[in-house]
Amino acid sequence: MKFGGTSVGKPERMNEISKLITKDEEPKIVVLSALSGSTNSLSEISSFLSKGDRTAAKQRIDTLEQHYQNFIIQLVKEEAFYNKAKTIIAEHFEFLNIILKISYSEALNKDILAQGELLSTKLFSVFLEEKKIDHALLPALDFMTIDYLGEPQVGSIKVKLTQILKKHKNARIFLTQGYICRNSKGEVDNLKRGGSDYTASLIAGAINASVCEIWTDIDGMHNNDPRIVEKTKPVGRLSFDEAAELAYFGAKILHPASIWPAQYFNFPVRLLNTMSPDSPGTLIVGDAGSVGVKAVAAKDFITAIKIKSSRMLLAYGFLRKIFEVFEKYQTAIDMVTTSEVAVSLTIDNDAYLPEIVKELELYGTVEVDNDQTIVSIVGNQITRTEDVLAKVFKTLSGVPVRMVSYGGSQHNISILVARDQKEKTLRLLNKGLFGM
Ligand code: ASP
Numbered sequence: 001m002k003f004g005g006t007s008v009g010k011p012e013r014m015n016e017i018s019k020l021i022t023k024d025e026e027p028k029i030v031v032l033s034a035l036s037g038s039t040n041s042l043s044e045i046s047s048f049l050s051k052g053d054r055t056a057a058k059q060r061i062d063t064l065e066q067h068y069q070n071f072i073i074q075l076v077k078e079e080a081f082y083n084k085a086k087t088i089i090a091e092h093f094e095f096l097n098i099i100l101k102i103s104y105s106e107a108l109n110k111d112i113l114a115q116g117e118l119l120s121t122k123l124f125s126v127f128l129e130e131k132k133i134d135h136a137l138l139p140a141l142d143f144m145t146i147d148y149l150g151e152p153q154v155g156s157i158k159v160k161l162t163q164i165l166k167k168h169k170n171a172r173i174f175l176t177q178g179y180i181c182r183n184s185k186g187e188v189d190n191l192k193r194g195g196s197d198y199t200a201s202l203i204a205g206a207i208n209a210s211v212c213e214i215w216t217d218i219d220g221m222h223n224n225d226p227r228i229v230e231k232t233k234p235v236g237r238l239s240f241d242e243a244a245e246l247a248y249f250g251a252k253i254l255h256p257a258s259i260w261p262a263q264y265f266n267f268p269v270r271l272l273n274t275m276s277p278d279s280p281g282t283l284i285v286g287d288a289g290s291v292g293v294k295a296v297a298a299k300d301f302i303t304a305i306k307i308k309s310s311r312m313l314l315a316y317g318f319l320r321k322i323f324e325v326f327e328k329y330q331t332a333i334d335m336v337t338t339s340e341v342a343v344s345l346t347i348d349n350d351a352y353l354p355e356i357v358k359e360l361e362l363y364g365t366v367e368v369d370n371d372q373t374i375v376s377i378v379g380n381q382i383t384r385t386e387d388v389l390a391k392v393f394k395t396l397s398g399v400p401v402r403m404v405s406y407g408g409s410q411h412n413i414s415i416l417v418a419r420d421q422k423e424k425t426l427r428l429l430n431k432g433l434f435g436m
Pocket residue numbers: 004005033034039040116178179192193194195196197
């Protein structure tokens with residue numbers, strides 16, 4: 001069971017979690033995120049330090065510490081537990097205050113970012129102790145590791161975690177940190193923002209869990225972005241492929257990497273709502289259940305690049321040369337469309353854009369469109385049901401579409417629009433595809 005930032009962000013929410021994890025006798029591993037806002041604050045602190053602005057960093061540290069001080073006043077009642085919680089906060093903020101004096105490095109940045117999950121799990125552990133709920137706190141840094149490419153070491157995670165679990169024969173509830181891990185140098189590292197979902201799914205795979213439950217503050221994956229369109233509904237069931245497309249193309253509820261362990265080890269994932277625990281949420285399994293469109297999602301901050309070359313005409317090897325440029329700069333390509341004389345593609349990481357453009361110019365004229373949005377229409381076998389594409393085009397007749405990607409998989413039609421067309425696009429699709 002993984003609980004996200006808002007699910008642990010208030011003392012009363014922690015109380016809700018304590019009920020959810022004690023509902024039945026089945027042993028479980030509970031993965032926690034940092035309190036909502038904490039990782040953002042820590043990242044700001046780190047960024048001030050990287051710029052040498054110690055005063056601003058110190059101010060943020062103090063504000064964050066105050067937040068935790070207020071948090072524990074409401075979290076625990078008895079003095080003994082309050083003091084315990086206070087000591088935990090003191091320890092972690094002492095660390096943050098010491099690093100103000102050390103010179104900044106990437107390793108230090110990761111240490112700073114790790115404080116949120118360390119704090120949330122330790123404080124929740126004290127809360128459980130006060131409530132006399134038996135549990136064992138397992139430090140994720142003892143078993144969660146990534147290799148030099150940043151990929152989780154699935155085999156080693158399994159071995160280490162199994163060994164650790166054996167030491168706690170009588171425990172039924174295990175608590176651990178999401179997001180944080182150790183890298184190949186043994187330093188503290190993380191699974192990237194939103195990575196607690198990934199932790200949970202890697203653990204579920206490592207222990208052959210019967211299910212991986214991701215508890216958030218919304219009742220499952222919705223058919224459209226609830227922040228933009230007025231009416232949305234939860235999607236009851238998705239296949240792994242559909243969920244991966246949705247998570248990757250913008251549905252913020254789930255870290256995209258957390259799907260592959262579920263697919264690989266074949267365990268179901270449930271997206272559930274802490275605020276409404278009895279809602280069915282979304283079940284993600286191997287089999288999609290039904291045919292047709294299930295949801296649309298949008299991914300912003302996309303850059304479209306067009307390479308036009310008259311010499312490309314029937315030229316083999318052209319695409320390889322183009323793609324190699326992106327490989328060289330470790331930049332992933334999301335969408336690709338081709339014509340006889342040009343190829344358009346999109347990237348979401350423009351860190352090396354100037355270098356990439358410069359090299360692409362060797363092969364033709366290059367045009368760049370910033371601030372684009374990929375809107376993905378996801379479902380089961382949607383490229384086999386003829387009317388979906390017709391519906392999409394009819395619905396979007398007034399929207400300038402920059403690119404369309406169709407037929408790449410059975411589950412996805414992606415279109416690229418300018419960012420300022422996104423809201424209109426999502427609203428129109430909500431009407432046209434879901435009648436909402
Ligand atoms: N606390 C981390 C973040 O905010 C990881 C997570 O919540 O999944 O990104």
